[in-house]
Amino acid sequence: MDLFEYLNNIVDFFKNPIWGYLIRGIIFLLILIWLSFVYWTYRDAKLRNTSAIFWAIVVFVLNYLGLILYLILRPPEYIDDVLERELEIRRMDQLLNEKVERCPACGKPVSKDFLICPYCRKKLKNSCINCDKPLQLDWKVCPYCKTTQ
Ligand SMILES: [Zn+2]
Ligand SMILES: [Zn+2]
Structure with a gap:
């Protein structure tokens, strides 16, 4: 097996349609986690009687960063x-x-x-x-x- 054949094999390996499905699956999962972050923040903020819609939007826009921000700034107690x-x-x-x-x-x-x-x-x-x-x-x-x- 020469080098050219070897490289060809690698290219063939990544041409496999399973990669496309896998990436789409991962993206779908990430979106699911992201939306559940937004939902969780909304519910938690509501229980703490702080502006739920505002924090939901912050987490929706900033994702992880928004969530960390919320966890730092949220009121310490449930209402x-x-x-x-x-x-x-x-x-x-x-x-x-x-x-x-x-x-x-x-x-x-x-x-x-x-x-x-x-x-x-x-x-x-x-x-x-x-x-x-x-x-x-x-x-x-x-x-x-x-x-x-
Ligand atoms: Zn008496
Ligand atoms: Zn007295």
């Missing part, structure tokens, strides 16, 4: 997580407000069933003469045992 955390904080606040009252004299937190403020000794509640439950100072009858005070 649902933020909302959930705020809700949780509000729920805790409510719970605290329900359990804790403030002393009308000194403003310090006192429990609902305290009879006297432990900080300034102000009388906060009367105890029922019959069942000892804490009663508001102006209540005329105990709501728990119906005893008149």
